[in-house]
Amino acid sequence: MQDGRRREARGADSLALRSRRSNTYEIVDSPLPLRSYRSTLAVHGHDGHSHVRWEAEFEAFQPEQERELVEVFTGIYRDGLSSLRERLERVAAA
Numbered sequence: 001m002q003d004g005r006r007r008e009a010r011g012a013d014s015l016a017l018r019s020r021r022s023n024t025y026e027i028v029d030s031p032l033p034l035r036s037y038r039s040t041l042a043v044h045g046h047d048g049h050s051h052v053r054w055e056a057e058f059e060a061f062q063p064e065q066e067r068e069l070v071e072v073f074t075g076i077y078r079d080g081l082s083s084l085r086e087r088l089e090r091v092a093a094a
Contacts, residue, residue: 032069035059052081 022042027034039056054077060066 032072033061033065034069035061052084054081 021044022040024038024040026039027037030037035058037056037058039054041052041054044051044053056073058069058073060069
């Protein structure tokens, strides 16, 4: 990425980050059966609140592994966004 930077996280995982109100990253080494993975987490402001979008494009090593990976990533995204919402609501209430 031209305007990004690379960081190592959790051992061999490498993240490419882009600033502003979104982060795009790629998993380049993982125990998951992935040929490729690229994800973007973006925040968009709307009339006093924010909308967070977290999406990914990936390719499994084998086509039959794709459904399982969708379930894995859906759970990760759901849990991560739920945790983010809870934290932000606690801060706003304080």
